[in-house]
Amino acid sequence: MxxxxxxxxxxxxxxxxxxxxxxxxxxxxxxxxxxxxxxxxxxxxxxxxxxxxxxxxxxxWDTASYELGNGYGHIALGVPDAYAACEAIRAAGGKVVREAGPMKHGTTVIAFVDDPDGYKIELIQRD
The missing domain is CATH 3.10.180.10 (2,3-Dihydroxybiphenyl 1,2-Dioxygenase, domain 1)
Structure with missing residues (x-):
């Protein structure tokens, strides 16, 4: 599978x-x-x-929007540089909702952006 x-x-x-x-x-x-x-x-x-x-x-076709609910978390994308990714997303008109930086309880650099419907997308910096 x-x-x-x-x-x-x-x-x-x-x-x-x-x-x-x-x-x-x-x-x-x-x-x-x-x-x-x-x-x-x-x-x-x-x-x-x-x-x-x-x-x-x-x-x-007949539904213009949805409630996201409280069970949905996020989609995660690996990026080489979370700081640069945030800048590029913002410059292209995207919405950064958590700036790049270390996790609260760790060292991994992450950021979050919203898609047009409000779905969260986590950017995880990968070496």
Whole structure:
């Protein structure tokens, strides 16, 4: 077995695709409309689905927004430099909600950004 994807429900699919591709540097891997079900699926990631896990962005045509609930945590992305990543994300119009710096109870450098729907994305600095 292997992890294939994580699904996020999004209110504005084009806005979300732009965030994940233009700001976080992922690629749009595929997109499919399902008119009978009134939804669209878009898959984004850093590599092909055959090589690693990706994100499935689900847009239900009749739903403009969602409540995130209290069970969701975050998506984590490895980055070579969390400080530079925050600057690049901010310069591209992204929202940094926790500046890069060491974890509260550790030394790992992390940061957090929000996607357009408010989903948290953790940036973890990797050497």
């Amino acid at each position: 292997r992890l294939l994807h994580t699904m996020l429900r999004v209110g504005d699919l084009d806005r979300s695709i732009a965030f994940y591709t233009d700001i976080l540097g992922m690629k749009l891997l595929r997109r499919q409309d399902y008119p009978e079900g009134r939804f669209t699926l878009a898959f984004v990631g850093y590599q092909p689905e055959s090589e690693g896990a990706v994100l499935e962005l689900t847009h239900n």
